[in-house]
Amino acid sequence: MLLIINVMDGLDVRTYIRMAVSLGFMSAGLVQAEPFVGPMLSIGLGSSSNQVQYDGFVKGDAKERSAAADIEFNYGWSLGQNWNLSAGTAFDLNKRDFSTIAYTWHGAQSVHGKLKQHWSVYIEPGYLVRPDVLVYGKLAYHTAKGEYIDSGAPSGTRNHHGTGVGIGVRYALSNHLELAAELQQVRLSRESANASSGKPKFTEAMLRLGYRF
Numbered sequence: 184m185l186l187i188i189n190v191m192d193g194l195d196v197r198t199y200i201r202m203a204v205s206l207g208f209m210s211a212g213l214v215q216a217e218p219f220v221g222p223m224l225s226i227g228l229g230s231s232s233n234q235v236q237y238d239g240f241v242k243g244d245a246k247e248r249s250a251a252a253d254i255e256f257n258y259g260w261s262l263g264q265n266w267n268l269s270a271g272t273a274f275d276l277n278k279r280d281f282s283t284i285a286y287t288w289h290g291a292q293s294v295h296g297k298l299k300q301h302w303s304v305y306i307e308p309g310y311l312v313r314p315d316v317l318v319y320g321k322l323a324y325h326t327a328k329g330e331y332i333d334s335g336a337p338s339g340t341r342n343h344h345g346t347g348v349g350i351g352v353r354y355a356l357s358n359h360l361e362l363a364a365e366l367q368q369v370r371l372s373r374e375s376a377n378a379s380s381g382k383p384k385f386t387e388a389m390l391r392l393g394y395r396f
Contacts, residue, residue, distance in 0.1 A: 218355035218395065219259045219267050219309070219317050225363070225393030227253045227273070232386045235281045235296050235329075239379035240288070245296060247282040251275070251387050257307070259395075267317055269307040275299075278330075279385060294333045298383055301327035303347060303369075314355075321349035325369050329383060331376060343383055345371035363391040 231251040236244050257271025281296040303326070309319030326344045349367030356362055366388050373382035 217261060218315060218358065218361065219269070219311075219353060220261050221395055222258050223256070223271075223361065223393045223395040225255045225257075225361070225391045227251070227255060227365075227389045227391040229387055229389035231279055231388075233279050233281050233298070233383070234385065235381045235383045236373075237284060237294070237379055237381050238373075239375070241284065241286045241294055241379040243284045243286075245281040245284040245294070247280050249280045250277065251279065251389065252277050253389070255391065255393070257305075265311040267309040267311060267319070269309065269319070270305070271307075272304045273302060275301040275327075281383070292333070292336075294331055294379075296332075296381065296383070297330045298327045298343075298385075299330055301325065305347070307351075309353070316355075317353040319351050319353065321347065321351065321365070321367060323347035323349070323367070323369070325371060327371065327383075329371075329374065329381060331381065333376075336376075339376060341374040341376055341381070343371035343374055345369060345384075359395050361393045361395055363389075363393065365389045365391065 229251045232248050234244055234246045253273045253275050255273040257269045259267055259269040262268055279298040283293045283295040285293045303323045305321050305323035307319045307321050309317045311317055325347050329341045329343050332338045347367050347369035349365055351363055351365030353361050353363045368386045370384045373380050
C-alpha cells in the first residue's frame with residue numbers, strides 16, 4: 184500500500200486525468216462489446232412486390248414491383264443462453280406503387296393506387312448462432328394510407344392496417360455497425376370506397392445497415 188501511495192504521489196494531475204480517461208474508454212469498450220444489445224438506428228433499402236385486390240364494382244388484382252426504403256429504430260436485450268429480443272419501429276421513406284387496373288363505366292376507366300405514410304411497430308425474437316450472427320423472426324403491426332386515383336369516380340385515401348411476419352439475419356460488422364438481411368410479408372385490411380373495396384399486401388426483401396449506440 185505504501186508503495187502504491189508513493190507511486191501515485193509521483194504523478195501530476197494531468198497524468199491522473201489521462202489514466203482516468205483511459206480507464207473510462209476501456210470500461211466503455213467492455214460494455215459495448217456485446218452486439219445486438221441496446222439502441223440502434225438503421226437505414227434500409229430493398230425491393231417490394233406490391234399487390235392490391237379490388238372487389239365490388241372494380242374487380243381484379245393490381246401488381247407492381249417497386250423500390251423500398253425505410254428508417255428504423257430498435258432496442259435489443261440479451262435474454263441469456265444465446266437468446267435475444269428486439270422491439271422497434273420503422274417508417275417508409277418512399278411510396279409503394281400498385282399498377283393501374285382498367286374497368287368500364289361510361290367508357291374506359293382506370294384506378295391507380297399507392298401506399299403512403301406507412302409505418303410499423305414490431306418485436307423480433309432472435310438466437311445467436313455465433314457471437315456475431317443473429318437469426319430472428321419478426322411480428323409487426325402495420326398502418327398505412329392508401330391513395331387511389333380513379334378516372335371514373337372521386338379519388339381519395341383510405342387508412343389500412345394489418346400485420347407482418349418475417350425472418351432475417353443480422354451480422355455484427357463491429358461493436359457498433361450491423362448489417363441485416365430481411366424478408367417480410369405484410370397483409371393490410373380491406374377498405375371500401377364508392378362501390379368497390381381494396382385489400383393491399385406486399386412482400387419486401389430488405390438490406391439494412393445500422394449503428395448500435
